[in-house]
Amino acid sequence: MEPNPPTRARGSRKLSAAEKEQAKHVSLARIGRLFTQHRGRLAGVVLIIVVSSILAMASPFLLREVIDRALPERDVRLLVWLVLGMVAVAAVTAALGVVQTWQSTKVGQLVMHRLRVDVFTHLQRQSVGFFTRTRTGEVQSRITNDIGGMEAVVTNTATSIASNLTTAVATAVAMAALSWRLSLVSLVVLPPAIYLTRKVASMRREITAQRQRELADLNVTIEEGLSVSGVRLSKTMGAGGAVIRRFTESSERLIDLELRSELAGRWRMASMSIIFAAIPAIIYLSAGLPMTAGSLSIGTLVAFTGLQAGLFRPLMGLLGVGVQLTSSLALFARIFEYLDLPVEVAEPAYPKPLPAVRGHLRFEDVTFAYPGSETAAVAGVSLDVPAGTSLALVGETGSGKSTIAALIARLYDPGSGRITIDGVDLRDLRLADLASVVGVVSQETYLLHTTVRENLRYAKPDATDAEIEAAAAAARIHDLIASLPEGYDTVVGSRGYRFSGGEQQRIAIARTLLRDPRILVLDEATSALDNETERAVQRAFDDLAEGRTTITIAHRLSTVRAADQIAVVDHGRIIERGTHDSLVAGAGAYATLAA
Structure with a gap:
């Protein structure tokens, strides 16, 4: 018997009073x-x-x-x-x-x-x-x-x-x-x-x-x-x-x-x-x-x-x-x-420049709730990630880690508090400038229905073929692409279905690396990779992290042991912070996750 998903009521829906009023005016x-x-x-x-x-x-x-x-x-x-x-x-x-x-x-x-x-x-x-x-x-x-x-x-x-x-x-x-x-x-x-x-x-x-x-x-x-x-x-x-x-x-x-x-x-x-x-x-x-x-x-x-x-x-x-x-x-x-829709994340009226980006990231008592929700997804978070260091965010599913990553990329604006890069509030930066500084690789990859080359060039339209291949090599995907009959001119298919989930994710990683961002946000970026490929890509990330500020979100704690600092997130709050060794020794929430 076929499942029967919910369908709309039969007959044409009448206009509500609000809709009639809107058309009238x-x-x-x-x-x-x-x-x-x-x-x-x-x-x-x-x-x-x-x-x-x-x-x-x-x-x-x-x-x-x-x-x-x-x-x-x-x-x-x-x-x-x-x-x-x-x-x-x-x-x-x-x-x-x-x-x-x-x-x-x-x-x-x-x-x-x-x-x-x-x-x-x-x-x-x-x-x-x-x-x-x-x-x-x-x-x-x-x-x-x-x-x-x-x-x-x-x-x-x-x-x-x-x-x-x-x-x-x-x-x-x-x-x-x-x-x-x-x-x-x-x-x-x-x-x-x-x-x-x-x-x-x-x-x-x-x-x-x-x-x-x-x-x-x-x-x-x-x-x-x-x-x-x-x-x-x-x-x-x-x-x-x-x-x-x-x-x-x-x-x-x-x-x-x-x-x-x-x-x-x-x-x-x-x-x-x-x-x-x-x-x-x-x-x-x-x-x-x-x-x-x-x-x-x-x-x-x-x-x-x-x-x-x-x-x-x-x-x-x-x-x-x-x-x-x-x-x-x-x-x-x-x-x-x-x-007439208001722009929730708007360009600043008077943008401030970031002439020499170091990548010092700070959260200052940041609170954020999704529209329509009465519960804060991020509540009173304060973080200090010096330029060139790494921060790992760990915690149970739904604890608020990905929301913190979204706030760094300014996909949303905090309801209170502020987030700064080198002392400049993200809301004072042009969106294009912020995108050039912060690179995000998420667990949900999206590839355009075009060639591999054009998918990578989407991040940097003026990228040379040499730069494209270097980024792909850093993401450990160059050899696979080069082995295809059409190489970098291979069409990836709708939503990238020409490639496996792990291959799609490595192409997405290469696309972000092509922009050479000073701050790298890895939101479960290796979740679709097998153990061997994950280790190879992780080594690439370790090389690329040199001189960058890196924020890593991961469920597998083996990928974050070497982070300069680890923050445990629970219900939108930071409940523990420290290095891997100090947190394990503290026998708290992190030690439970690591057990």
């Missing part, structure tokens, strides 16, 4: 600011639209002259000029339309590019804590699905508004010039059209938000179900059927939401179409009534009905843009939510 001014730096190009587009709209208004008047003068009077010369004028108007407006589309699409794509880069950059600045709280598929969905869903709005909205508004105004003026009485008859449809459009927009906004959340859930299922780790888990746990059902149910809910999104308000808009179709008939009836009969020429009537049909198109376009913009507010709300 997206500022149109903020959306407008996305286009600010493209004002010049947009002004050019608007100018093209205005010129096109004015030119297009000439056609009905040319048509009236054809019907009322050129044809009845059999004036061939006038007829030819009028026809050539109609063709010229069509050609010029078509050419201007191509230029307008090119420019407006370029503006839209530039805005989309800026949004994608801004969201990605801002998320890169978030602390590790954000990514431990957020599903990977959710983040990917906002950058791809949500921003992609905004493409039509961002690309076409501004120009659609300008184009339709200009056309509507020009058409209305031309209609009034032909017959102001018939113009009034044509415009009676506006109030119900505006009312119905607002109703439809409200419906689509909520459906759009639900659809994007369902797309995010689908992305999460794909991420969890089709990654190498996810496939291995589902196969070994026999959960393949349950994963497929979860994906199928999510996809079915998307079908329902897509249908609802497309059909929302369709019957209302269909009613408007009937009314629009009836208006020409009313105009013909008005022209034929005894009180108005003979006051309009046939040419004027034909030209007017042509203009009237042309008026409803831009009016409906404007109303359609309103529906599209309102329904997209849910997408903007999700994107702006990410852009």
Whole structure:
């Protein structure tokens, strides 16, 4: 029997009151600011639209002259000029339309590019804590699905508004010039059209938000179900059927939401179409009534009905843009939510330099608790690690050792106290400067799906091949890589699955060593290695530790016996400190661990 992992409730989840409120309060001014730096190009587009709209208004008047003068009077010369004028108007407006589309699409794509880069950059600045709280598929969905869903709005909205508004105004003026009485008859449809459009927009906004959340859930299922780790888990746990059902149910809910999104308000808009179709008939009836009969020429009537049909198109376009913009507010709300996230680990406003790094590391009464936790993971820790010396952190699993290592790399900031390198608070250092000083090798390795060479060069983009090979040799992995048919150009595979766990870890070690950091943090760095390889790598670490400050976290105490000082961590506190011999002689917690 297959295990059945928890699945989401059937049916589309309704928006919470907070989510509805968030979408409602997206500022149109903020959306407008996305286009600010493209004002010049947009002004050019608007100018093209205005010129096109004015030119297009000439056609009905040319048509009236054809019907009322050129044809009845059999004036061939006038007829030819009028026809050539109609063709010229069509050609010029078509050419201007191509230029307008090119420019407006370029503006839209530039805005989309800026949004994608801004969201990605801002998320890169978030602390590790954000990514431990957020599903990977959710983040990917906002950058791809949500921003992609905004493409039509961002690309076409501004120009659609300008184009339709200009056309509507020009058409209305031309209609009034032909017959102001018939113009009034044509415009009676506006109030119900505006009312119905607002109703439809409200419906689509909520459906759009639900659809994007369902797309995010689908992305999460794909991420969890089709990654190498996810496939291995589902196969070994026999959960393949349950994963497929979860994906199928999510996809079915998307079908329902897509249908609802497309059909929302369709019957209302269909009613408007009937009314629009009836208006020409009313105009013909008005022209034929005894009180108005003979006051309009046939040419004027034909030209007017042509203009009237042309008026409803831009009016409906404007109303359609309103529906599209309102329904997209849910997408903007999700994107702006990410852009408004506070940066927990921020760059200093006035960074301090570290001109000559010695590597003297100090913890001064440091306390830290993970967001949402009431218990401190690190509590009142004070440590002094002189430059060039080694510190080993030992203790039971979950005691806080890895959290201390994360604080050294400034993956988090302490809630109180401070951590310094050569007397400078880590929060006063540029993040890039800190990364060049502190190198971390953790028990969880992550290799990019590219070649071994590019994985190593990730740490130092300008590294030479000789430097890459030297780092690999120091990590005792060079001989293995060199023996492969493609050597350093071997693709490691997704998450490094081309190599064994121990080989992945040695590549990760080489990647860190390539940066030559003054402070080396080894968080269970040899946990995936066999005894013989561990001893070889440990000898390499011993050689590399010369002149460096080294912090080692290990469960196997044999790897830390020679450390200059050993600190025993328990529930986030340092309960013992000393050398291996002194701690064993003290018969305390360390002696128990070493027994």
